[in-house]
Amino acid sequence: MEKTVNHKAWFLVLPVMVLVSFSAVIPLMTVVNYSVQDTFGNNQFFWAGLEWFQEMLAEERMWNALGRQILFSAIILAIEVPLGIFVALNMPKSGFWSSFCLVLMSLPLLIPWNVVGTIWQIFGRVDIGLLGYTLESIGIDYNYTQDTFAAWVTIVVMDVWHWTSLVALLAFAGLKSIPDAYYQAAKIDQASRWKVFRYIELPKMAGVLMIAILLRFMDSFMIYTEPFVVTGGGPGNATTMLSIDLVKMALGQFDLGPAAAFSIMYFLVILLISWVFYTVMTNLDRREG
Secondary structure, X not given: OOOOOOOXXXXXXXXXXXXXXXXXXXXXXXXXXXXXXXXXXXXXXXXXXXXXXXXXXXXXXXXXXXXXXXXXHHHHHHHHHHHHHHHHHHOOOOOHHHHHHHHHXXXXXXXXXHHHHHHHHHHOOOOOOHHHHHHHHOOOXXXXXXXXXXXXXXXXXXXXXXXXXXXXXXXXXXXXXOOHHXXXXXXXOOOOHHHHHHHHHHHHXXXXXXXXXXXXXXXXXXXXXXXXXXXXXXXXXXXXXXXXXXXXXXXXXXXXXHHHHHHHHHHHHHHHHHHHHHHHHHHHHHHHO
């Protein structure tokens, strides 16, 4: 008997496809169009081919921004992932205090990015900020607007304060999914705390940790608002990440062709690394299955 295929389900998917096309595909195609053309205004375009891509690949400014971006993402992941795991391991597993900690950990995630930047901009100021004034009072020369190291410390600590909660909550969810039988078996075998973490908790958290790493990498690699509000990319270009450099090029200099080529290469780098993370996560799931 021939099976009848019902295509009516496509009508349910169609609104989503239309929405995605307007919110993602059409803007992306517009950027692709600008990346291969040049314009002098008045909607007059001239074919440029791959000229802007070649120019961007030879641009030292872009490579410097990429280096700063990779360094920032690496520092963020190296701090937030272990710290988030540590916080999750020490959170109460049930009861009132468990719920209290979950709500408390979620609070930084509810604050908009521009507000986070404004908070730390004021907090770090030497004249009116509690952090800047305190460090200055104890003899530490701290000025994130003039000192490169202070600027980097400020944006790193700000990001750690804002996003470590996400890693902690995901790690906590992974810990909650571990059956009590595993801990009982480890207790019978008199396994040490380190061995329980190494052979029980860490493998069971591997899936959610990969999701946490993927999300934090993508967000840290696209970070714009917080460092722009706090330092404006300075002092000099010390904290000018890829996104800040791209906005300066597109809106400040109005170089639409180079900025479009820049944004496409930026997008492809994020897509490539995200695909690598997805492949690793898929292989882990198959291995556990």
